[in-house]
Amino acid sequence: MSKSTLRVPAEVRYADELERLRAADEAEKRPLPPGWRLSPRAVRSFIVGDPALQVSRKFYGDDPLVDRAVVTLLGRQALMLVGEPGTAKSMLSELLAAAISGTSTLTVQGTAGTTEDHLRYSWNYALLLAEGPTPRALVKSPIFQAMETGRVARVEEITRTAPEIQDTLVSLLSEKLLMVPELGPDELVGAQAGFNLIATANLRDRGVNEMSSALKRRFNFETVKPIADRAFEVELVSRQLAESLDTVPAKVEAPADVIELLVTAFRELRDGRTEQGTPLKRPETVMSTAEAVNVAHAAALEAAYFGDGRVGGGEIARALAGVALKDSTEDRARLRYWVDNVVRERAGGDPQWREFLTAARSAWD
Ligand SMILES: Nc1ncnc2c1ncn2[C@@H]1O[C@H](COP(=O)(O)OP(=O)(O)OP(=O)(O)O)[C@@H](O)[C@H]1O
Ligand SMILES: [Mg+2]
Incomplete structure (x- = not known):
């Protein structure tokens, strides 16, 4: 990506900071959670800043929220960031994914047109016709890729997607398995350590209330508020x-x-x-x-x-x-x-x- 690219992902933009944090983890011999690129402490520093390492503060106003978000992602629950528009929910989810997994681009943008295929997988139809359902013809969703490689996936504006479609995530999050029956009865992808999901939802959009309780249970909710200070x-x-x-x-x-x-x-x-x-x-x-x-x-x-x-x-x-x-x-x-x-x-x-x-x-x- 060139310098004139209007917006580069956080892991590219802050590559130097991430590298210094990684080196500091190594020097301090801090243990890394399975599948993580940085220690939880370094992830926190990436977001709230660390002057000694020349790491800039990126999220202002609620450091305990950052800590809770990191702890959630360490555990079995996924993370749901809700709040008014423009409170930096997307930014926070991008920074967390960049620091934890080294990539913030495994992202699905939720819209009214989002289908189950966008969350799971679809097919390259030319290849599907030519050679049938082969691994080569499979088009993996960002969530699929994140499961396979043990990284954090993001679903932006999840509540813009129909609740039935959102529910596709329930089985992904609870079984941590994704099946591809077309490839054969035993074709399943088990999530690797490091996999988790961050979703964002805007309180002015269609209600978070419409989300099924089965799905809500899979998430820890954090409300991001406007900067108070x-x-x-x-x-x-x-x-x-x-x-x-x-x-x-x-x-x-x-x-x-x-x-x-x-x-x-x-x-x-x-x-x-x-x-x-x-x-x-x-x-x-x-x-x-x-x-x-x-x-x-x-x-x-x-x-x-x-x-x-x-x-x-x-x-x-x-x-x-x-x-x-x-x-x-x-x-x-x-x-x-x-x-x-x-x-x-x-x-x-x-x-x-x-x-x-x-x-x-x-x-x-
Ligand atoms: N607490 C904060 N710390 C840092 N930046 C903030 C904060 N609150 C708002 N911002 C600003 O908001 C911008 C990012 O907004 P972002 O798109 O992440 O918000 P959002 O909550 O996802 O909004 P929407 O609900 O409209 O999607 C940042 O680039 C920054 O300018
Ligand atoms: Mg947003």
Whole structure:
């Protein structure tokens, strides 16, 4: 994969960090769980960071959740990460798979069109017609491959898949066996040590409640919450903005007070109250940290290519419109209320908020 590839898997992007963690495991003679590439301690460090090994923090805000996730994957249960959109469920599952198995790409994307074949196996029809059901004609699903090689597979957005299809996973997870009757009566694949499954589910999608209790029993559920700590959120947005600007040739600077402004806006609208405690009407639209990063990035691009290279409150207000306003008239009224009351008051004493106010009033109508 080249440098200009838009998104490379975590194991490629952080190959150096993974190698340092592996070397540290070896130096400390830490035992590896069967089938794992790293020790549980190193997996944790990969996700929450280890300054001594120059390993960056990637997931902010809930270290005990990371510990519980690692412990779940050590055991017999599979891991289900549930939460609001944009709370880094997918990111966390990718990082866990990359650290534990060295690959995060054994992934099935759940959709309404997902079938049992996507979870088990299908056939290359040209070969199937030519030579019948031979091992060569078999097309293994990512889960099949993970079982065979003792790695972690991922199912993204599992609740978008019909419950009957989800239930295919029950036998895979309890018997840890996959049968291919077409190849012969004894053709079965037994999962190798190191196999496990991480699923993610979005609470705003069709309910996790519709999942069968048989399947629920096979999973330990962990709820991923939005970042509670404001300082963490500011740090995360600044860091991810800097990373995403690496590939932008134009020079651009995002001052700390502007990042503060952005994070304040998101937190107030997400929580439905101002930092001073005044209640607000919360917009329906998702105001997650992931969207905050997107807004910061869009604002920085505007400043880089159309402005003077310095991100200000005005760029933030214009970028926010695309994320927050979308097409709901109720949301528009809620945001308008926030601008006319909360932002207007702040604009008196703060030039960045003043810029924000002016831009919001002209861009949001
Ligand atoms: N606690 C957090 N730590 C690190 N990054 C976070 C955190 N919360 C949100 N993010 C941001 O969210 C982005 C990843 O979002 P991701 O797609 O993993 O969310 P998701 O929960 O899977 O969302 P969806 O439900 O829409 O699929 C990260 O790249 C990061 O910018
Ligand atoms: Mg996701």
